[in-house]
Amino acid sequence: MTDTQQHAPTTPTGPATNVGLPQERRLVTAIPGPASLERLERKKAYVADGVGTTLPVFVVAAGGGVLVDVDGNSLIDLGSGIAVTTVGNAAPAVVRNVTEQVQAFTHTCFMVTPYDGYVDVAQALAELTPGSHAKKSALFNSGAEAVENAVKIARVATGKDAVAVFDHAYHGRTNLTMAMTAKNMPYKHGFGPFAGEVYRAPMSYPFRDGLSGPEAAARAIDVIEKQVGATNLACVVIEPVQGEGGFVVPAPGFLPALSQWCTDNDVVLIADEIQSGFCRTGDWFASDHEGVVPDLVTTAKGIAGGLPLAAVTGRAELMDSVHGGGLGGTYGGNPLACAAALGAIEEMREHDLVGRARDLGALMTERLTALAAEHPVVADVRGRGAMMAIKLCEPGTTTPDAARTAAVAAHCHRNGVVVLTCGTWGNVFRFLPPLSIPDALLHEAFDVVAEAFAATAPDAEPVTPVAP
Ligand code: PLZ
Numbered sequence: 001m002t003d004t005q006q007h008a009p010t011t012p013t014g015p016a017t018n019v020g021l022p023q024e025r026r027l028v029t030a031i032p033g034p035a036s037l038e039r040l041e042r043k044k045a046y047v048a049d050g051v052g053t054t055l056p057v058f059v060v061a062a063g064g065g066v067l068v069d070v071d072g073n074s075l076i077d078l079g080s081g082i083a084v085t086t087v088g089n090a091a092p093a094v095v096r097n098v099t100e101q102v103q104a105f106t107h108t109c110f111m112v113t114p115y116d117g118y119v120d121v122a123q124a125l126a127e128l129t130p131g132s133h134a135k136k137s138a139l140f141n142s143g144a145e146a147v148e149n150a151v152k153i154a155r156v157a158t159g160k161d162a163v164a165v166f167d168h169a170y171h172g173r174t175n176l177t178m179a180m181t182a183k184n185m186p187y188k189h190g191f192g193p194f195a196g197e198v199y200r201a202p203m204s205y206p207f208r209d210g211l212s213g214p215e216a217a218a219r220a221i222d223v224i225e226k227q228v229g230a231t232n233l234a235c236v237v238i239e240p241v242q243g244e245g246g247f248v249v250p251a252p253g254f255l256p257a258l259s260q261w262c263t264d265n266d267v268v269l270i271a272d273e274i275q276s277g278f279c280r281t282g283d284w285f286a287s288d289h290e291g292v293v294p295d296l297v298t299t300a301k302g303i304a305g306g307l308p309l310a311a312v313t314g315r316a317e318l319m320d321s322v323h324g325g326g327l328g329g330t331y332g333g334n335p336l337a338c339a340a341a342l343g344a345i346e347e348m349r350e351h352d353l354v355g356r357a358r359d360l361g362a363l364m365t366e367r368l369t370a371l372a373a374e375h376p377v378v379a380d381v382r383g384r385g386a387m388m389a390i391k392l393c394e395p396g397t398t399t400p401d402a403a404r405t406a407a408v409a410a411h412c413h414r415n416g417v418v419v420l421t422c423g424t425w426g427n428v429f430r431f432l433p434p435l436s437i438p439d440a441l442l443h444e445a446f447d448v449v450a451e452a453f454a455a456t457a458p459d460a461e462p463v464t465p466v467a468p
Helices: 034-046 092-104 116-128 143-158 175-180 213-227 254-264 286-290 335-350 353-374 402-414 439-456
Strands: 059-063 066-069 074-077 135-140 162-166 198-201 233-238 268-272 296-299 310-315 378-384 387-392 420-422 428-431
Touching: 074 439, 092 335, 116 135, 116 310, 116 335, 135 143, 143 175, 143 233, 143 268, 143 296, 143 310, 175 198, 198 213, 213 254, 233 254, 254 268, 254 286, 335 353, 353 378, 353 387, 353 439, 387 402, 402 420, 402 428, 402 439
Parallel strands: 162 198, 162 233, 233 268, 268 296
Antiparallel strands: 059 066, 066 074, 135 310, 296 310, 378 387, 387 428, 420 428
16 A cells, blocks of 8 residues: 555644754655765765764754755655654754753763753653652763663662673673673674673563563573572663564563562662653653563663763662762763753653654554565564564564565665664664654655565566655
């Protein structure tokens, strides 16, 4: 189905979009165009090769649901800069707050002389994260830094060392978080030795294990008890919906059972909501879906509409177990990033982006289910809210089809739709549109995705590119 008129409209509008950028897919050159290709040469000359680029179009403006490149192409954004621009790129309240802040002051270092923005963000986090208990926060720059600090806090609070993480987990690229991340290539390969006392348990993965949530939790807990021991374990760190690992949604009951076990065993439950948090899954946090109240929550990405900010938020008594001066960093909770976060949270509250994520989730589920019905290579449709994915396997098997995934992605890119892949086997498409994307544009993007599947099918006729 490619006619967008046939789809029932969901919420007609999201938040206001950046500087009136036309909300359209517009291709005026090949993708990437000549001006981008020229810049790509400069990137190759001056930027380390280890820093990769999914789609080398050089961006000059973005907002709503589009990225505009230096050649004048307007591409539909289904990635939000990896789940960051949830409120839309250059969202009005973010721009307003940052503009005011940059004119007032840019930095003092909160550890030297404080300012309101930091405390305001900590208060908002206390209000928004799961649970009604007293909470406190510490602010950092990146997701990995937040995860590292959550582990530090759990270790001090419990007096224990060990950290349990899961298969397919992604927690970052610093030394401790590399140890916590599952996938070797590209994240860990050659970068060891890694931090010690990190143990991996089996994740609930309904597509592959067929276990119920409680069964999968019992399996994970058994591994943890036998291989680590609760008396040695400081924390269990888990993404309530896994991100880089392939948008794996654990079976219902898995997270509550794990949470109960942590409570019973003096183990700190850390929910890594860096990708799944801040409205993305159709709740403020993915943990909310099953009423799970983690002891600590790590956030980043969507929290600040594109500026670098991250946080650890959790039970006041846990957070306060760390000695004075034990947590911090030069830029953590930088005033511009805090102003951006307050603007992003304002957008989320005022435009009911929790509801918007659910509507977009319904729209995407409809489109992806139709795609799966037509193309047997689509083995699974999964995710929640505006965090949806499809998994590509050789038809009728669970054998990953990374080659087809790459071919479909390339077709989408050539035709002006920014799609991202992920997954341990590189065979998962993840769809993370900004919540400011208009419905019609999202439908158009999925029309292109559908064309990409048709064009790359084993029996496909060679096709001419989609008309701009
Ligand atoms: N925890 C759950 O998703 C970041 C990384 C992409 P940073 N994911 C995108 C890449 O190739 O580097 C992420 C995450 C979860 C932690 C992190 C780390 O967040 O802000 O990238 O450090």
